[in-house]
Amino acid sequence: MAKTEQTTEKLKVGVSVEAGRHTTIQLLSPKIEILIGGPYKAADGMHTYGHMALRVSTTKQERVYDFGRYGRTNGEFSATGDGILRVWSDFGAYISGENAYGRVTRGFSYNVTDEQAIKIFSHYEQLTASATKRRAAHPKEEEFKLAKEYHAITNNCATMSLAGARLALPSIDARASRYNEGRGMSEVEKIAARGSNFGFWPSHIFMPADVQAMLETEKKYIPSKIESYGKGRK
8 A cells, every 4th residue: 555644734735646546644743752661670680760761753853862871870879970862863773772671661652843843852952062972882873971960860861851841841740749759769769869859859750650650640731642662571
């Protein structure tokens, strides 16, 4: 079956289809997808923190912004270190790497405008413009050491992804305090988190599993699609 892909502008003019020919017309609209990777088991034990990244797609380009502890780390529980941002040009390459860990990634998709998507692209381009470019670990990504260091609470994969998503969905985490529980953290790690914040629990959401609970419950923005990637290891 032949497929004709049309942008919104072309559809406004109309689509001419040859008589007797079966044609599927797919409307390609810009979207963001908040990707939340779950825990997984490895040779060194369970990795319970999860991971979070932001995928942005338009008719012209696609990027996955993947921030994490991909460089030097230090401090208790490796809580600080190099702030490494991987910018993937191919979603399949990114998600294959996540699947290889044996984790399941949940993708929450939201339709956005071209202007909103461009604003997100520009946000991350500004971050990488002043960054140090590193040798990429994969041919489908670029890797940057950002000026601001990674911090497990204040500047991690969840906070980095939400900062981009908020440019298109301003109230995406407006009620985050209801879900800010530290899912995936041990009790010792929660005590350390309070200790690093003068004895108080951090006021902003920072754990991927907490963000997932928020997206599954809040109705301010309804996902156009929720997808599961990977089946996990048994």
